[in-house]
Amino acid sequence: MSTIFALSSGTLPSAIAVFRVSGPQSLPILRQLSRRKIWTPKMMEFTKLYDSQRKIIDESMAVYFPGPKTFTGEDTTEFFLHGSQAVAQKFATCLSEIENVREAKRGEFTRRAFHNGKMSISEVRGLDRLIRSRTEKERRAAFGQMRGGTRAVEIRKKLVEILSKLFVIIDFGEHVALELSDAQKDVAEILSEINRLILAWEGAERAQRGLEIVLYGRPNSGKSSILNQLAHDDVAIVSEIPGTTRDSLVTTIQINGIRCRLTDTAGVRPHTNDVIEAEGIRRAQRRLESADVICVVVDPESRSDDVAKILEDVEKLKNPESKVLIVKNKADLKLPYPEVSSSGIHVVSSHATSSEGCQQLRETLGSLVDQLCPEANFLLDAELLRKCSDELTCSMLCQDAAIMCQHIEKGLEYIAELTQGTVTESVLDGIFSQFCIGK
Numbered sequence: 215m216s217t218i219f220a221l222s223s224g225t226l227p228s229a230i231a232v233f234r235v236s237g238p239q240s241l242p243i244l245r246q247l248s249r250r251k252i253w254t255p256k257m258m259e260f261t262k263l264y265d266s267q268r269k270i271i272d273e274s275m276a277v278y279f280p281g282p283k284t285f286t287g288e289d290t291t292e293f294f295l296h297g298s299q300a301v302a303q304k305f306a307t308c309l310s311e312i313e314n315v316r317e318a319k320r321g322e323f324t325r326r327a328f329h330n331g332k333m334s335i336s337e338v339r340g341l342d343r344l345i346r347s348r349t350e351k352e353r354r355a356a357f358g359q360m361r362g363g364t365r366a367v368e369i370r371k372k373l374v375e376i377l378s379k380l381f382v383i384i385d386f387g388e389h390v391a392l393e394l395s396d397a398q399k400d401v402a403e404i405l406s407e408i409n410r411l412i413l414a415w416e417g418a419e420r421a422q423r424g425l426e427i428v429l430y431g432r433p434n435s436g437k438s439s440i441l442n443q444l445a446h447d448d449v450a451i452v453s454e455i456p457g458t459t460r461d462s463l464v465t466t467i468q469i470n471g472i473r474c475r476l477t478d479t480a481g482v483r484p485h486t487n488d489v490i491e492a493e494g495i496r497r498a499q500r501r502l503e504s505a506d507v508i509c510v511v512v513d514p515e516s517r518s519d520d521v522a523k524i525l526e527d528v529e530k531l532k533n534p535e536s537k538v539l540i541v542k543n544k545a546d547l548k549l550p551y552p553e554v555s556s557s558g559i560h561v562v563s564s565h566a567t568s569s570e571g572c573q574q575l576r577e578t579l580g581s582l583v584d585q586l587c588p589e590a591n592f593l594l595d596a597e598l599l600r601k602c603s604d605e606l607t608c609s610m611l612c613q614d615a616a617i618m619c620q621h622i623e624k625g626l627e628y629i630a631e632l633t634q635g636t637v638t639e640s641v642l643d644g645i646f647s648q649f650c651i652g653k
């Protein structure tokens with residue numbers, strides 16, 4: 215087994231550069247570079263470090279942790295050097311010159327931790343999420359995923375209990391009070407828990423990629439003014455001339471800790487002979503397909519049949535899970551709005567020439583974002599949960615205890631993948647290729 219090393223502390227120059235070394239050579243490397251034999255485990259000490267010509271590399275702090283009680287489960291040494299590119303480069307070269315020592319690949323430390331049974335696959339994925347987290351909500355979701363494994367272990371335990379009930383029914387059918395319906399009731403409970411976990415995962419995935427919010431509506435209704443208010447910036451040109459916005463324009467805002475890409479679009483009209491305007495409208499319509507939230511902006515001058523057509527297009531083009539919101543803008547004019555059938559759609563009024571005039575819209579967007587990205591204490595990979603859920607659903611339809619067992623056993627295999635190392639190397643390659651070097 216080779217010993218690996220990496221600069222784990224990120225971009226240089228920085229105050230300190232942390233090098234992490236893991237593998238059987240960790241202690242010999244420390245002894246060789248410090249030219250000192252005795253190192254007390256887990257004790258951080260000052261030392262000079264020397265290259266093979268006995269010339270100084272740097273002055274550093276260093277600490278040695280014997281395995282298996284380490285992150286990777288292997289012997290580990292950490293070096294805290296001065297954070298300059300030249301120091302780091304020289305140190306890396308000296309390490310690479312030692313036999314059986316090489317630079318770590320992406321996520322290789324975590325991969326070793328996984329193979330040495332120090333982490334479950336849920337924890338590995340959670341750690342990846344944590345390193346990538348940019349907002350508070352993403353950070354909390356990452357810890358939810360790291361904890362997710364414990365929930366998978368509980369589900370597995372419950373499924374094993376159901377299986378043992380079923381085995382009793384199979385073996386001693388007439389002589390026991392247990393019925394198939396008892397087992398079905400237990401499966402139903404687990405299924406609803408799994409379905410809740412799937413929703414939580416989908417929400418966390420949305421939060422991780424960020425939400426798409428699209429402003430859509432007739433020319434001059436106030437879309438660009440709303441974008442500027444929500445972004446607290448003068449991002450889009452606003453004018454009283456209809457057709458001011460010709461192309462889609464995206465800006466990023468945060469709503470309740472979620473990154474949202476807010477898109478202003480060209481005003482849509484039923485008919486136009488202007489080719490550029492027609493292209494702008496096509497682009498606006500394309501944005502609807504990937505939107506999580508669509509704000510249909512109407513103003514007192516909008517005609518009700520135009521708004522009805524806009525809502526019809528939205529319904530046709532949008533993704534089934536996305537939310538639609540009608541924004542009755544220019545509320546300050548106190549003029550009547552066109553009649554629109556808006557059953558089941560959220561409606562808010564706004565006044566986009568003032569910041570306070572958009573408060574109701576901000577609050578409604580906040581609650582829609584919360585619905586799309588609910589907080590979850592536990593996160594587990596939805597793909598495996600869905601497969602397990604399918605098997606359990608089939609098991610519920612069985613009238614035969616033996617066939618019910620087969621489906622539950624299959625479901626258990628998917629849950630086992632969430633808890634332990636039955637994951638294939640190619641799946642691991644996919645996960646770890648996303649990691650940073652040094653993790």
Ligand SMILES: Nc1nc2c(ncn2[C@@H]2O[C@H](COP(=O)(O)OP(=O)(O)OP(=O)(O)O)[C@@H](O)[C@H]2O)c(=O)[nH]1
Nearest residue numbers: 433434435436437438439457458459481544565566
């Ligand atoms: N009184 C009033 N005027 C508004 C309000 N919102 C926008 N306006 C005005 O309405 C006009 C059009 O606003 P825009 O934000 O450019 O409208 P738009 O929907 O982006 O228009 P297009 O780019 O042509 O599609 C501008 O003169 C704005 O100042 C509002 O809430 N109240």
Ligand SMILES: [Mg+2]
Nearest residue numbers: 437438458459
């Ligand atoms: Mg505009």
